[in-house]
């Protein structure tokens with residue numbers, strides 16, 4: 406069963422990447438990190454597809470549930486979709502997947518700073534484990550064409566210098582190898598290097614996604630990423646707390662657009678290549694985002710929301726936090742026909758509804 410609260414969004418994504426989803430029907434697909442934000446939407450997309458088509462996507466969904474088992478997973482099993490409690494660092498007794506989507510890795514800065522070693526392990530040792538298993542399977546099947554999608558991050562660019570914003574895939578990055586964010590940024594960078602070399606040396610079809618600030622249903626309220634954080638504080642205190650001067654800017658990409666982009670990379674991405682997935686406008690400051698969310702809640706309800714700038718109790722909260730982040734998405738648009746279309750207003754409204762703010 407899929408989550409009917411996001412039916413419209415699932416339909417949007419399935420329509421957008423219909424041809425690509427059709428190509429993976431009848432094949433076995435492994436999704437790691439299914440219990441997370443992107444995993445929630447992707448698992449629901451596969452279930453939605455299977456409910457509406459005769460040719461099924463055969464999925465194994467795995468997670469170690471290090472942050473707890475989400476409720477939606479109860480009763481999600483079906484003939485073609487099964488869950489496994491599995492850590493990507495562990496051995497695999499059986500490995501026969503045509504498609505691997507490796508999304509297991511803590512993504513929230515709040516949580517990867519709590520679990521830095523686990524974060525690096527999922528992106529380096531876990532990734533290597535999956536690549537080796539995939540190589541064995543591919544060789545056993547006499548060079549069967551398999552696909553492997555690694556989730557990297559926009560964080561591999563670090564804090565880009567102004568002339569490289571909007572940032573293209575060719576930018577090398579401005580990143581620290583130590584400090585509170587390095588466990589994430591550097592392990593994603595090394596993960597990409599692993600993928601690039603396995604693709605070239607072992608002749609494997611490995612592609613890389615670099616997500617830029619996705620948001621929407623499925624992002625846990627206590628996740629620590631900005632939109633869920635603002636929604637949580639509106640729900641709890643009718644207040645939005647900003648733990649900066651409000652100046653850093655981001656662009657935000659709604660989940661239904663982003664997931665279509667990832668499926669397009671999986672199926673049509675070029676081996677060894679990386680693709681930015683996000684939106685290139687509007688690039689807005691955290692203060693502007695707070696004002697937008699405040700106005701939206703005040704328009705839709707009788708609640709009055711205040712905005713407060715505060716200093717986080719976490720002394721490292723802003724250390725190495727990129728000042729501006731905005732992708733250049735030309736490569737995915739031209740080569741993969743990626744075309745995000747959900748406006749920030751529309752996406753925020755759906756997200757706040759999903760959080761029960763209104």
Ligand SMILES: NC(=O)c1ccc[n+]([C@@H]2O[C@H](COP(=O)([O-])OP(=O)(O)OC[C@H]3O[C@@H](n4cnc5c(N)ncnc54)[C@H](O)[C@@H]3O)[C@@H](O)[C@H]2O)c1
Nearest residue numbers: 438440441442443469471492493509510512556558616619
């Ligand atoms: N959502 C975004 O905007 C965004 C941005 C940049 C990168 N990414 C990347 O996309 C992927 C998915 O992101 P998300 O937002 O869903 O993250 P998330 O933190 O919501 O979910 C990650 C999931 O991975 C699982 N996990 C962690 N280590 C594991 C392990 N060793 N074995 C098995 N499962 C493990 C966690 O339990 C969790 O359910 C991650 O690789 C992340 O770094 C996401």
